[in-house]
Amino acid sequence: MSDSIFTRIIKREIPASIEYEDDEIIAFRDITPQAPVHILVVPKRPIPTLNDTSPDDAALLGRLLLTARDIAVAKGIAESGFRLVTNCNADAGQTVFHLHVHLLGGLKMGHNFA
Ligand code: 5GP
Secondary structure, X not given: OOOOHHHHHHOXXXXXXXXXXXXXXXXXXXXXXXXXXXXXXXXXXXXXXXXXXXXXXXXXXXXXXXXXXXHHHHOOOOOOOEEEEOOOOHHHOOOOOOOOEEEEEOOOOOOXXX
């Protein structure tokens, strides 16, 4: 299977505004931000969707949340508030099939889920 757009970012084949990186995780700004802070927190392993994870991935999934929280702190939106979103498959509108968590903040959000 060809590399996802996020794998191409990880490999530095296409540019991105990288906010955080370690051995397992990369985080970069969304190219079409939906909020003043909109950062994608992405495991480097190309897991297509949350459906493709198992209990063996519990630590990695936990690290995605903790990394998102740490970035929220660094961006100064932890106290004002932030939202984490993971879309899974078509009905959720997933467009990039490489697991990721959207970190959104910097504005007051409503409760629209559709
Ligand atoms: P999804 O719809 O799969 O939950 O989210 C995919 C996100 O990736 C979208 O918010 C979209 O704007 C973002 N995105 C798609 N292509 C690129 C890209 O090439 N660079 C960056 N930084 N974000 C991208």
